[in-house]
Amino acid sequence: MASTNPSERPPEVQNVREYPELGRTVRPYVPAKSLNTDYPLIDSDPHFRRVVSYARPSDYTSALGFSALIPGTMLFWERISPSEVGRNGFRQIMRLSTTLGLFSGFYLFYSRSINRFYGFSENRREVEMDMREMTDKVKKGEPLYGVSTMTEYMQGVASRQS
Template sequence: MATEQPKVLVPPRRIQTDYPLIDSDPHLRRVIRYARPSDYAIGAGMAAVSPITFWLMERVSPSHVGKGGFAPLMRLATAIGILGGLHVFYQRSVNRFYGLTENAREVEMDMREMVDKVKKGEPLYGTSELSEHMQGVAARNSRYAGLFSHVLPWVNIVNHNQHGVDTAKYYQQAERELEAERQAKAT
């Protein structure tokens, strides 16, 4: 009688993507810092859609809400547009960290940033005042949270060392660069 394999209830810590994973739980500052100009442009365009659409609807078919009725509704449409634009902006940038979209520029930026930190002797992902346990809790709560941000907006604002990547590549690259610098000085 063959033994059955138990079903896995915990999903894998890494999703399969076409592009390399940079960080499974990027800090909010890194997501904003690594954003491309196109992310800003598309986010701004999406933010403008709601108020422009509302204004056009009011021009085509006036609601006749009375004096002073249009302004608060326009402010509401603008606020909704801004929130939507911020969401689109964040989503486009964070998807590159997850490797869901093309991310060659971000991979290079990540390598350069982390190798420079290794050379300076700084911690790769910053320092935190939280205990190791609480850092782990924060990491588990926000890992791949960007995939579900359309339902529950959740971002990582905690420095921790649990990012789903092998950090040895940064140290190896730093060693190669330091060795090349030593050889250049020797000649």
């Protein structure tokens, strides 16, 4: 049997997660991967509000059209080949297809807008809006990305996990 004498125990291991003040990490720092795109990167982790506010009118129209596609297809199929489920059965089908249409339309809207932030599609308008927004904040003396309530260590953790 192993001896349980306290003087023979190995030294206690202190984890960086439990003791962030040690300033040591077990893994080397790995910088964020930069993608080679045709357009400039605006923000690699934009806030939801920013993505929605930078959306173009074409994003709204494509989302509305795509949202109407699923319920419209269900109505078309019902005309071509009636399901004969009755009025209440078809209402449930239409509720589900409308919900799916709204979610998929919003997803299309959001992905088109966020792809411009990443530089995957043409983003000249968004770059100009971002520059205008940032210069206005600098002129007012505000921090560029708001005031954080987290410690510097936790901000670093959030940045690495983002």
